[in-house]
Amino acid sequence: MINLVDLLKPIEGAPHVVMVLGKGGVGKTSTSILISSELSRLGKTLLVSFDPAKHILKYLSISRPAEVIKVSDDFFVSQLDIEVSAKELTSKYSSLISDLFPSLSVLNLEDITKALKYAPGVEEEVFLNWLSSAYENKNFRFIVIDTPPTGISLRTLMLPKLYLLWLEKLINIRERIVSLRYVIAKTLGREVKVSDPALIKLYEMREKYGRVKEALTDPSRTSFVVVTNPEPLPMYELREVLKFLGEELSTSPKLLVMNKVLPEDIAVRLGAHEEQKAIIEEFTSLPGRSIMIPYVSNPPSKLEDILRLREAVTVVKGA
Amino acid sequence: MFKVLKKILREFVSFVKGVNQAIIEDSVSALELEHNELEAAFLTMVLGPLVGVATLSPILSLELLEALKNEVKVLESRAVRGEDVLGDLMASLGGEW
Ligand SMILES: Nc1ncnc2c1ncn2[C@@H]1O[C@H](COP(=O)(O)OP(=O)(O)O)[C@@H](O)[C@H]1O
Numbered sequence: 001m002i003n004l005v006d007l008l009k010p011i012e013g014a015p016h017v018v019m020v021l022g023k024g025g026v027g028k029t030s031t032s033i034l035i036s037s038e039l040s041r042l043g044k045t046l047l048v049s050f051d052p053a054k055h056i057l058k059y060l061s062i063s064r065p066a067e068v069i070k071v072s073d074d075f076f077v078s079q080l081d082i083e084v085s086a087k088e089l090t091s092k093y094s095s096l097i098s099d100l101f102p103s104l105s106v107l108n109l110e111d112i113t114k115a116l117k118y119a120p121g122v123e124e125e126v127f128l129n130w131l132s133s134a135y136e137n138k139n140f141r142f143i144v145i146d147t148p149p150t151g152i153s154l155r156t157l158m159l160p161k162l163y164l165l166w167l168e169k170l171i172n173i174r175e176r177i178v179s180l181r182y183v184i185a186k187t188l189g190r191e192v193k194v195s196d197p198a199l200i201k202l203y204e205m206r207e208k209y210g211r212v213k214e215a216l217t218d219p220s221r222t223s224f225v226v227v228t229n230p231e232p233l234p235m236y237e238l239r240e241v242l243k244f245l246g247e248e249l250s251t252s253p254k255l256l257v258m259n260k261v262l263p264e265d266i267a268v269r270l271g272a273h274e275e276q277k278a279i280i281e282e283f284t285s286l287p288g289r290s291i292m293i294p295y296v297s298n299p300p301s302k303l304e305d306i307l308r309l310r311e312a313v314t315v316v317k318g319a
Numbered sequence: 320m321f322k323v324l325k326k327i328l329r330e331f332v333s334f335v336k337g338v339n340q341a342i343i344e345d346s347v348s349a350l351e352l353e354h355n356e357l358e359a360a361f362l363t364m365v366l367g368p369l370v371g372v373a374t375l376s377p378i379l380s381l382e383l384l385e386a387l388k389n390e391v392k393v394l395e396s397r398a399v400r401g402e403d404v405l406g407d408l409m410a411s412l413g414g415e416w
């Protein structure tokens with residue numbers, strides 16, 4: 001049987017983060033479970049699913065989202081909901097807002113927090129926030145992410161760059177403000193307070209998002225895995241993801257997964273043979289490591305079923 | 320004669336001191352003007368997302384808010400307590416726009 005872990009190397013970074021990307025329905029959640037169970041033999045592994053369909057709860061017969069649940073010895077799972085996390089994040093700040101703007105509490109504080117929750121980009125920001133803390137998580141050796149829909153995931157991966165641009169601008173202005181304060185106070189012979197909480201905070205934030213940006217493009221800290229099917233739309237999305245990773249992050253996926261490959265006789269019977277053949281040819285020509293998983297007649301619905309898929313995995317291109 | 324000279328000299332010294340003071344006050348007020356403008360620009364950028372002006376990401380703005388507590392409190396106390404509190408707040412930032 002093939003060794004999936006070998007196909008992800010290098011995986012030294014602790015924690016090492018594996019991001020499983022791909023169109024909804026291609027088998028992202030199943031692949032994430034396979035990879036997590038494999039990695040958990042090397043060290044404590046957390047699988048976090050942002051899948052809005054929450055399939056993971058079904059596969060692992062879990063009913064409570066958000067909590068970290070133990071599946072087996074070193075294999076832990078958690079289902080997160082981006083909308084719920086966004087709500088939590090904004091309500092965390094709502095007391096600060098009402099403290100700062102006391103007059104708002106009788107007027108429109110509710111509207112502000114609501115507006116924030118639905119503001120464009122908040123899902124991406126929540127995901128990034130979570131991601132930056134994942135890289136600091138010392139409790140796990142591996143963190144596998146069953147990612148939210150591709151659009152959100154790719155925009156999230158873009159954010160650190162954008163954040164750093166904004167922060168640079170704010171830092172420039174703030175440094176000027178602080179130095180002007182210093183000069184004014186000195187000239188007037190007043191006492192000078194040098195440290196500025198806002199500037200310190202800005203430096204901290206630059207550190208934090210700089211670290212995420214770096215970790216994302218370091219193959220020993222992050223593995224991107226992209227899952228697809230022998231169908232036009234999943235392939236289209238695969239190309240989009242590859243293009244994004246190359247152009248925006250100057251990186252490439254560790255592993256490509258072609259899932260749900262129809263056995264030849266069935267493909268012929270369904271009249272899908274030619275299309276599947278052409279797609280697999282294209283898939284095989286892509287650079288990097290890749291594997292294939294056949295379509296199984298009874299779709300995996302339990303952990304055991306998914307782990308059994310592993311026996312059917314074939315390597316297209318190895319390490 | 321000596322007395323007169325001393326007096327003139329003293330007056331001259333205090334004149335120079337006065338001019339100096341005036342120059343210092345002038346340059347300080349120029350610096351203060353720049354400082355106030357920059358502070359207004361900075362707070363506008365940070366508070367913008369809270370009033371729907373997309374100057375930067377709302378989460379970055381919230382992350383920074385705590386560290387800006389004092390400045391924002393001063394602003395709030397300057398703002399007119401009307402219907403549109405944040406609107407007034409932004410207006411009270413002032414500055415030359
Ligand atoms: N190799 C496979 N053969 C047959 N069905 C599969 C296979 N892999 C996944 N499925 C089924 O496809 C559906 C989507 O799988 P899932 O892993 O939840 O995908 P995603 O997370 O990308 O939406 C599920 O019903 C699952 O049982």
Ligand SMILES: [Mg+2]
Nearest residue numbers: 028029051055
């Ligand atoms: Mg899924």
